[in-house]
Amino acid sequence: xxxxxxxxxxxxxxxxxxxxxxxxxxxxxxxxxxxxxxxxxxxxxxxxxxxxxxxxxxxxxxxxxxxxxxxxxxxxxxxxxxxxxxxxxxxxxxxxxxxxxxxxxxxxxxxxxxxxxxxxxxxxxxxxxxxxxxxxxxxxxxxxxxxxxxxxxxxxxxxxxxxxxxxxxxxxxxxxxxxxxxxxxxxxxxxxxxxxxxxx
Numbered sequence: 468x469x470x471x472x473x474x475x476x477x478x479x480x481x482x483x484x485x486x487x488x489x490x491x492x493x494x495x496x497x498x499x500x501x502x503x504x505x506x507x508x509x510x511x512x513x514x515x516x517x518x519x520x521x522x523x524x525x526x527x528x529x530x531x532x533x534x535x536x537x538x539x540x541x542x543x544x545x546x547x548x549x550x551x552x553x554x555x556x557x558x559x560x561x562x563x564x565x566x567x568x569x570x571x572x573x574x575x576x577x578x579x580x581x582x583x584x585x586x587x588x589x590x591x592x593x594x595x596x597x598x599x600x601x602x603x604x605x606x607x608x609x610x611x612x613x614x615x616x617x618x619x620x621x622x623x624x625x626x627x628x629x630x631x632x633x634x635x636x637x638x639x640x641x642x643x644x645x646x647x648x649x650x651x652x653x654x655x656x657x658x659x660x661x662x663x664x665x666x667x
Contacts, residue, residue, distance in 0.1 A: 473577050488575070496515070499579075504560075506529055516553070
């Protein structure tokens with residue numbers, strides 16, 4: 468089974484591109500969805516995160532992501548503390564996902580991970596696909612999100628590997644600024660190339 472790491476900065480179209488890979492038959496895991504599950508009532512991250520960050524527990528017994536975001540967005544030390552709690556839980560979930568994909572006989576598994584390079588996961592996959600768009604397209608997409616401000620956007624960008632560096636480190640780049648059909652064609656081409664290349 469070929470394992471692909473799919474990444475890109477905020478607003479570049481990772482989720483849409485991941486959906487295109489899924490439509491083409493790949494098993495896809497979204498790290499953000501894994502985190503949402505871990506933060507939900509009864510999730511494995513609830514107790515350790517609420518202990519490390521008092522006041523982030525929601526009324527439903529899960530982690531209130533808005534409160535947690537407020538606690539870590541501009542505090543690098545707090546963010547690092549959060550990552551030491553959450554990243555191992557996400558990694559365990561990822562191993563379960565990959566084992567299941569192998570058991571199902573999938574030829575391709577895609578890990579959609581925003582911080583692929585930052586967490587070193589790029590070294591653990593067979594190929595890296597980076598989704599990219601112009602800064603203007605990215606900014607326009609991000610600022611339409613509920614609760615997003617220019618300040619939050621800039622803080623998020625500051626935490627991420629710059630787009631140009633991601634593209635330079637990628638095996639494949641998908642330009643999502645040219646529309647969905649162009650992106651779908653690029654996904655098909657990449658899958659064909661991966662099949663000829665095989666696992667690393």
